[in-house]
Structure formats: C-alpha cells, structure tokens
Amino acid sequence: MQHFVVLSLLMLPGVVSAEERYDHRGSLGLTVAAGSEFVTAISTMATGERGWRIPLELGATFSLTNHIELRAAGRIAPGISPITALAGSAYAGMRNSFGYDQLKTFFDLELAVHVAPFFAIGARGAFGVQYDFLPIMGVYAQLGGQLGGATSLRLSFELMAGVQFRTYLFE
DSSP, X not given: OHHHHHHHHHHHHHHXXXXXXXXXXXXXXXXXXXXXXXXXXEETTSOEEEEEEOOEEEEEEXXXXXXXXXXEEEEEEOBOTTOOXXXXXXXXXXXXXXXXXXXXXXXXXXXXXXXXXXXXXXXXXXXXXXXXXXXXXXXXXXXXXXXXXXXXXXXXXXXXXXXXXXXXXXX
C-alpha cells in the first residue's frame, strides 16, 4: 500500500502540470460498452431469430488525427427469450468525431462480422455523443444499425452506452 501512495505522489506533478486537452490526437484507447439490440435474422436452413439481445463490447481505438480514430471491437450478446443462443461478433472501422471541447458528436462506419449463432458479414453504422469528463476518460451513447449476409440475412438496431479510456503514448 505504501508503494502505491509513493508512486501516486510521484505521478501527481506530471498530472497537475499537464495541459487539459480533450481532443483524441495521438491517443490509444480502450472502450467498454453495453446496451440493447433488436435482431432479426433468417438463415439458409429456414431457421432464424428475432428478438432482443444484451450486447457486451470490448474495443480498442487508435487516433489518426484530432477527429478520426481506427476502431476494433468484439462483442458477446446473450439473448432474451425467445432468443436463447449466445451471439458473437467483431467490428473494425473508423470513428469520426466533431468538436474540440469536452462534448463531441461522432459517427462510426465499420465492417461487422457475426460468427454465432449464424454467420453474416456486412456494414455497421452508428452515431452518438461523447462527453470527456477527463482528458483520459469519457462516456458515450450511440444509436446504430447493421445489415449483413452470408449463411443468414441479418438486420439489427442497437442502443449502446460505454466508457472510453485513453492514453497519449504516441504523441
């Protein structure tokens, strides 16, 4: 415990003297989100699913400019009756934000790959708002939709809320 206190006190002067900035330029981030998703899917085997899921997402971001971040994320999504299978998916693309202050709007354009319970590849689009209450941390909410196909035709709509943690290692 004493080592933690000493380490915290040594880091404090750097934090206090650091410039307060809320752009994401040069940042590497971790996102954690949860929400609600309505899914309808029809597979090639004449089976499908239609109902609500609770997606849990873990992602990473890498900032290219003040407003553009590359983003990759993975999700698991338990179903709520009548959907009972666990869903798994991955996403990769970009997030473009608007604004330099603590409050920003953004949109995501991503490739979505669903691996369970049916395989589908397609597009995901979302828009939202983010509030950075610290230079290294912010909360966000977003509304999105997905459309994809392969062994199933899949359409879904989602409402997600999350936290983004950032470090500025690359600046």
